[in-house]
Amino acid sequence: MTQATPNILVVEDDRETRTLIAKYLRTNSCHVTTASDGREMAKAMTDHRIDLLVLDVMLPGEDGLSLCRKVRAESQTPIIMLTARGEDVDRILGLEMGADDYLAKPFNPRELLARINAVLRRQVAARNASAIEGATVLTFLGWKIDIRLRELRNPEGARVAMTSAEFDLLRTFCERPGRVLSRDSLLDLTQGRSSGSFERSIDVLVSRIRRKIEPDPQEATMIKTVRSGGYVFTPRVEAVPTASN
Structure with a gap:
């Protein structure tokens, strides 16, 4: 990973999928916090330092696209969207709402981990570039x-x-x-x-x-x-x- 034990928040209403993702990430040097809907997600982001958000589009109540837009309006926490639908329009909507990456279900957990790594690396590089700019x-x-x-x-x-x-x-x-x-x-x-x-x-x-x-x-x-x-x-x-x- 690009940083020591990043804390990943997985927001997924399907318990089996949520458990599978959490287990795989934990075995690959990640802390994992889980939530099943927007309410639990908001509480988790208040209670914990979240380094990256894995957010399902199809959630009960407020959907992932709306939640993505709200998160992006308040922070720069990286977001990877998950959806059971792979149509381009859904991917484009997610990216327009501020998501950093997009992964359609079903997916291999190794691919999700690779995308998490890539997004975190880009974030570190962006922070480093910002610090370098103007430094003496x-x-x-x-x-x-x-x-x-x-x-x-x-x-x-x-x-x-x-x-x-x-x-x-x-x-x-x-x-x-x-x-x-x-x-x-x-x-x-x-x-x-x-x-x-x-x-x-x-x-x-x-x-x-x-x-x-x-x-x-x-x-x-x-x-x-x-x-x-x-x-x-x-x-x-x-x-x-x-x-x-």
Whole structure:
């Protein structure tokens, strides 16, 4: 899973289905809270921290689509909709109400778990991207890049000499971890089209940066080349909290 023991709220009126889902998720490192209708769901969300909601569309009383809309109006808790009907109109309605994903019954519990994992990963990535945006100091694998001071320090704390172009490119990678960036986009983000630079200059800069940060520049693991795509920065990047006065 993407985080330690996430708490999943399963809202399903069919007891057998609810029990099956809960049992499978619990055996796969999840805390599970269950509810059979909207009233129980509301109580569970008040009483517990819920990391993700598995919500059936066909519920007694208020249906899942209406409940999804209400939840989304109040929070960003991820929602995966379940339904016995697989028509496109139901899927589209669920997504329009704010659901993050949609799974039609009958389904394999392994697929539900995979979708839960994927939604939680996207949520973590979105939070991380939000924290990185505008941060003045970022870290990755013990390295520290200070945007304001325009300096890079290795895991031992020593300053690593970098040219301005090298620093700008590494900063661009750090601010967009895990994303495949083409040479064209890297040029636009670091030097601009008016600079007259060519795609080859990005390759040269990447080679220089690799020699400074990669354990083995010939077998790069941090800045990976994507065939016919460009480059991707693989380490997890985190923003360093600014000390309050």
